[in-house]
Structures are given as structure tokens and as C-alpha cells.
Amino acid sequence: MDLARDIALGALGVVAVVTGALVFRVDSMARATYLLAASFVAVGASVVLLHLDYVGVVVVLMMLMEMAVMGVYMVMFMGMNPALMPMSMVHSGRRAVIAAVTCFVLLAVGILLVPWPTRTEVPTSALPSSSEATTYALGDALMGDHMLVMMVVSQVMLATIVAGIVIAQARGRYERLGDDLKGGSR
Amino acid sequence: MTLEAVLIVAAALFSVGLYGALSQQVVVMVMMGLELMLNGVVLAAAAFWWFTAPAPSLQALLVVVLAAMTVEMAMGFAVATLLHRTSGADMTDMAGDLRG
Structure with missing residues (x-):
């Protein structure tokens, strides 16, 4: 397996x-x-x-x-x-290649040199036969100990919706006609 | 498969994404590069979770990474729409308003 x-x-x-x-x-x-x-x-x-x-x-x-x-x-x-x-x-392709290769080499060297910790045993919640338990654990964490994560993420999502609409929408009539709605196109 | 092997794959994804984000001229392609970098981050975080500490805390961190991907996409599309609307630009080189 x-x-x-x-x-x-x-x-x-x-x-x-x-x-x-x-x-x-x-x-x-x-x-x-x-x-x-x-x-x-x-x-x-x-x-x-x-x-x-x-x-x-x-x-x-x-x-x-x-x-x-x-x-x-x-x-x-x-x-x-x-x-x-x-x-x-593509612009500055050569510099981009150099930056990407350098990044990969640095990351790979770090990955291979760092003595990563290893877990000693597979917890029951993470066994393949109980993948439902893993999902349940995530839901339990988000609605329990880690609720702050969910609350912050939901605020960020709401702000993103509002900001996305504000940025992307066409100019409104106040922008086109001025504050008194009498001016010409600015 | 060991943690190192999965992390090497994640590093390769991140580096390819970095190349795309730096080299592409079309705004949407730059966003694709950024997405690819975040793709590598997701894979690395999942590998960390399984190979070092399969606890719910790191799963919550992954949810944050997914949220970051969503925000990046939404704001990227919004800014690209604004650019296109104001100056007809769909390439990064055409958007030089903030050039010093």
C-alpha cells in the first residue's frame, strides 16, 4: 500500500x-x-x-x-x-531563468541539509482508513480552538468582495459629473 | 516517499512559478505564475502535515493558504479589469503609471 x-x-x-x-x-x-x-x-x-x-x-x-x-x-x-x-x-527571460534556478537550488540545498523532524507513529486520526476523522478534526478545530482563523479569513473574504467590486466597477455618475452632478466629464 | 522528495517537488513548482511571475508580460500569465508558487506552498504544507505532525492546527494553516490564493485571484482580476478599463492595458509593460 x-x-x-x-x-x-x-x-x-x-x-x-x-x-x-x-x-x-x-x-x-x-x-x-x-x-x-x-x-x-x-x-x-x-x-x-x-x-x-x-x-x-x-x-x-x-x-x-x-x-x-x-x-x-x-x-x-x-x-x-x-x-x-x-x-x-516574455520580457527579461534570461534574468527570470537565473532567478528561478537560483531559487530552486537554494531551496533544494536547504531541504536536503536540514535535519527534518519525523513523527514516531501514525496517529489514528490520520490513518488512511479514517480519512473522515481527518476532515472531522479540521472542522472541529475551525469551530473550536482555531475559530479565530475562520473569523479572520471570513473578514478578509468579505473585504475582498467589497474591494474587488470597488476597484473593478465602472466610474459612477459622481466621478463623471462632479460632486454637484452638473459638471462635464472630468 | 520521504518528506524531502515531496519538498523538492514543491520547490520545483515554486521556482517555475517564480520564473513565470518574473518573465511574463500578460497580467493574467503573471497571475498564473503566482498561483503556481502558491501551489508549491500548498504541497509543501501538506507534506509537512503528514510527515511531521498530523495535527489539526496545520490543516487550519492550509485553509489560510487557500484563502490567500482566493484573495490573490480576486484582487488580481479586479486590478486587471481596472487597468483595462482605464488605459486599455493588458500587459505589465503598458502599466507604467507608478514608474519613478
């Missing part, structure tokens, strides 16, 4: 990284969007394999919806058929 899970985790990791890298290699934004969605699905499945069922499923659902929004957005604003229009829109 563990071996099968390890193989699946490795394969999903390769899929996630390869599709993620291809996002910036393909020549149309629609393909890039689908590839990014594939990368997120692979990571979501990996998270499920790591026994975090709820978070993994949320990642997959949320990201699929987000990619759908991105597709609509591109058709709305990019002024082109994103599936058919080849493009190469």
Missing part, C-alpha cells in the same frame, strides 16, 4: 511540475490555462494521497473554477481568440 502510494505521489509530482513548466512554454493562453489546471489537479490529488482529503478536494474544485474564470477573462479582455493566437510574451 505504501509503495503504491509512493509511486502515485512521485508520478503526480512529475505531472505537476511538467505541466506547470509547460504553462509558460505553450504558445496559446487557452492551453496554458488547461495546463495550469492539470498541474493543480495533480497537486490536489497528491494532497489527498497525503491524507488531507478535504483540502485536496477543495484545491481541485477551486482551481478548476478559477481556470474557467481565467478562460472567460481572456476572451473578454485580450481581444483575440486565445486558443488560436500564438504568442510569445
